[in-house]
Amino acid sequence: MIHNVYFWLKKEVTAEQRATFESELKLLPKISYLASGAVGKPAATEARPVTDHSFDYSLSLTFKTMAEHVFYQGDCPDHKRFVDKCKPLFEKVIVYDTEELA
Numbered sequence: 001m002i003h004n005v006y007f008w009l010k011k012e013v014t015a016e017q018r019a020t021f022e023s024e025l026k027l028l029p030k031i032s033y034l035a036s037g038a039v040g041k042p043a044a045t046e047a048r049p050v051t052d053h054s055f056d057y058s059l060s061l062t063f064k065t066m067a068e069h070v071f072y073q074g075d076c077p078d079h080k081r082f083v084d085k086c087k088p089l090f091e092k093v094i095v096y097d098t099e100e101l102a
Contacts, residue, residue: 001063001099003072006055008092021089024082025057031078035062056090069097 009021029037038060042053063069072079
């Protein structure tokens with residue numbers, strides 16, 4: 001199960017708040033039970049009709065099981081800390097959860 005999240009920060013976010021957001025976001029892929037994880041920003045790829053560069057940050061976490069994802073969303077202290085500290089900083093978030101095809 002792959003959890004892809006895209007964040008748009010509020011325009012008034014200060015450089016210090018942005019640094020806090022980045023440091024907190026970078027902690028999430030380090031959660032011990034994840035299969036993998038990555039944090040990123042829009043790539044400097046060519047503008048095309050199918051490409052969206054409007055987001056500020058992305059997060060991609062791969063869970064070994066759906067149960068791990070359920071725990072992450074509900075009881076994971078790392079996720080709770082991130083949401084508590086960072087939710088006031090973003091104006092929009094979009095989540096795309098996907099399952100690999102067999």
